[in-house]
Amino acid sequence: MLDLRQFRALLALDEHGSVAAAARALDWSQPTVAHHLAGLERATGTPVVESRASGTSLTVAGRLWLPHAAAIVGRADRALVEVAATLEQARRTVRFGVFPTAAARLLPRLVAAFDAAGLVPEIVEAELDVLVSSLERLELDAAVVYTAPGAPAARGVRRTGSGVLRTPLFTEHFALVVPAGHPLAGAGGLASAAGAEPVHLADLAGERWVVGTLDDDPVDVAFRSAALRAGFDPLLGPRSDDYRVVVEYVAAGLGLAFVPELAVPVGRDDLAVVEVAGAPLTREVTLATAPSLDPELRELMVRALA
Numbered sequence: 001m002l003d004l005r006q007f008r009a010l011l012a013l014d015e016h017g018s019v020a021a022a023a024r025a026l027d028w029s030q031p032t033v034a035h036h037l038a039g040l041e042r043a044t045g046t047p048v049v050e051s052r053a054s055g056t057s058l059t060v061a062g063r064l065w066l067p068h069a070a071a072i073v074g075r076a077d078r079a080l081v082e083v084a085a086t087l088e089q090a091r092r093t094v095r096f097g098v099f100p101t102a103a104a105r106l107l108p109r110l111v112a113a114f115d116a117a118g119l120v121p122e123i124v125e126a127e128l129d130v131l132v133s134s135l136e137r138l139e140l141d142a143a144v145v146y147t148a149p150g151a152p153a154a155r156g157v158r159r160t161g162s163g164v165l166r167t168p169l170f171t172e173h174f175a176l177v178v179p180a181g182h183p184l185a186g187a188g189g190l191a192s193a194a195g196a197e198p199v200h201l202a203d204l205a206g207e208r209w210v211v212g213t214l215d216d217d218p219v220d221v222a223f224r225s226a227a228l229r230a231g232f233d234p235l236l237g238p239r240s241d242d243y244r245v246v247v248e249y250v251a252a253g254l255g256l257a258f259v260p261e262l263a264v265p266v267g268r269d270d271l272a273v274v275e276v277a278g279a280p281l282t283r284e285v286t287l288a289t290a291p292s293l294d295p296e297l298r299e300l301m302v303r304a305l306a
Contacts, residue, residue: 004076006040007069009033010058011049014066018055040065071077071137078139084160094297097124097143101243101263102285106144106305113304119297135164135288140291142301146172148218152258157256163291167298169306174258174281176204177250185272203234210249210257213239219281223258228282247271266286 012022024029048062131143237255243263251270
């Protein structure tokens, strides 16, 4: 049977390099550390540590246990703190992650819903890969995440291999943002082109584009694929992974850009949004929740975010 102390012993041994040092760090006796490591070995069916003249180190099996041990111990420690705080304050803490471009548009409604329900939010703003790994390690209760453009849209709630539930929220379109002085912008301003006829992607051949810093960025890969289907290879201009910087490049006349709707600025008279026929770029925004999250709390989040 697995025991939390087995994982603490494994983590301490990996960090300190010997049973004696691990025992000192844990304030246990050396026989106690050895006992719990032996218990983990029995549960695994193979040794998890090996002794050498230079000290004790983890075997392949022991290293395989490491990320799980860290996640389990971390979650247990967090649970102790949160349960004690909830009993003391009579308010539960919810750790919620969101990618930066969605924060300004989605968080106010969500935090208001948490507050009305007597919950205390701890908000983590991070990029997609950090949010996903944090969820899998049970460091977050939930997060707003997205799929790569062109990925199939999710149908209903689905469970990933790690047990995380994914609930579709909405389809986010990428808006074509141009400088106010561009011929497509009309009289200028973010709303100026709203009533104009949609342009076709093929009509934008020869324009320069502001794109991400990496050639394999999923958004830029999808954009380039759409452009090639439309008959042109995009001419690349400045690069940035921060959409706040991207729109400033556009405003300065350094190129056009596709920007997710949640990141399109408001109240700007130096930018215009132009409708592109066929919506060449979209992505699915979903709520990802840890397996342990209460269904009622998940539904509260869905209602606030959808």
